Amino acid sequence: REAVPLYTPEAFELVSREWMRIGWNCGYSYRYSWLGRPVVQLPQDMMRFQEVLYRHRPDLVIETGVAMGGSLVFTASLLSLLGDGGRVVGVDVEIRAHNRAAIEAHPLAGQIELIEGDSTAPETIQRVRDAVRPGERVMVVLDSCHTRAHVRAELELYAPLVTPGQYLVVEDAVMRDLFDVPRGHP
Template identity: 50%
Template sequence: MSRELSEAEKAFAAEVKGNVEGLGRDPVMKDLTAQWFRRSTDHRYSYNFRWMGRPLIQYPQDMVALQEVVWETQPDIILETGIAHGGSLIYSASLLRLLGGDHRKVIGIDIEIRPHNRKAIEEHPMAPMIEMIEGSALDQAVVDQAKALIPEGARVMVLLDSNHTHDHVLGELRLYAPLVTPGCYCVVYDTVVEDLPAEFSGDRPWGPGDNPKTAVHAFLKEADGFEIDHALEDKIQITVAPDGWLRRVR
């Protein structure tokens, strides 16, 4: 939401900018943050939070960053891959509700929407703002269905958080990142898998060398118009999406 800042607000913004730049230059802070993050995974930290009654399965710092981005970029549509318990859909819907307007919607895609989760989402107060599509995010029919829900001229943000293999995420980026409006973001979650020990992934098909971060860097080599928002990462420090906050610049 654009308005002219007062001199006091400009001074405070400059102070914050200096704080964030200092964080980005502090290797001790980065090392401590990495140690804390690795330790937090032993306790399944991200599973322990809810938003308006539904499990969120995210780190709070990422959610704070997301609301800043949503407020600043004013999207009409937030498209998400990966639904799980629906907390992220409801979080996004609540942010859009605060922006105002009946035209704003969240589109959620998942290869399997479990009946109890679908029921809980459909009975939630945010349900009128949410559209769910069941199917693979890489299925062209699913892509077409999602595109049909996006009004012409809408401002679009994309959040990718489904299958975390390199090939799947790269496929999602190729299909959904082009929908992002210049100035808005495509957020790729769980890029942190690249930075964690191999045993963290267990028997999952992703791990170091094959994960969302490797997909992001492959995508950036072939795609024009996106850049990593490192300043945002420096600010929040704790994130499951290092190198995954992608801003479309053109």
């Protein structure tokens, strides 16, 4: 590999890529929380997402992949701050009892609905559709199983729920850069 001058966009891209790979392997994204709930996200991704929420002000954000609930609380808190009465629906194949209890006891629980089930199963999709109220501006965040087949299935099933002017966000698209990192499995 040839040398790249340090203070250039090329060097920034190279260093950023390696920082991501090393950080992923060291569990960097597991070191944060939001309003008391662990959040498995990179802070810079959260900053970018709040920009999208602020600009587009959805009424409902549907997120596949609940984990410990930090991302749901993050989104609910921002929607609350925007003052539009926004809600979050979190979908996961397994919501562990202690995480469910903590989310349901959180001060923002009134803005969060949990749906337990395979995000691509017909009965789960129907429950998600039923959660959408007429006229709501709907944004979707896909952050569950990161295999190509699963993400493709979620894209096909959840894209029709996104309303005009809103976004469908696919988290962890960086997986293609992590194939040779020891902990870089989807």
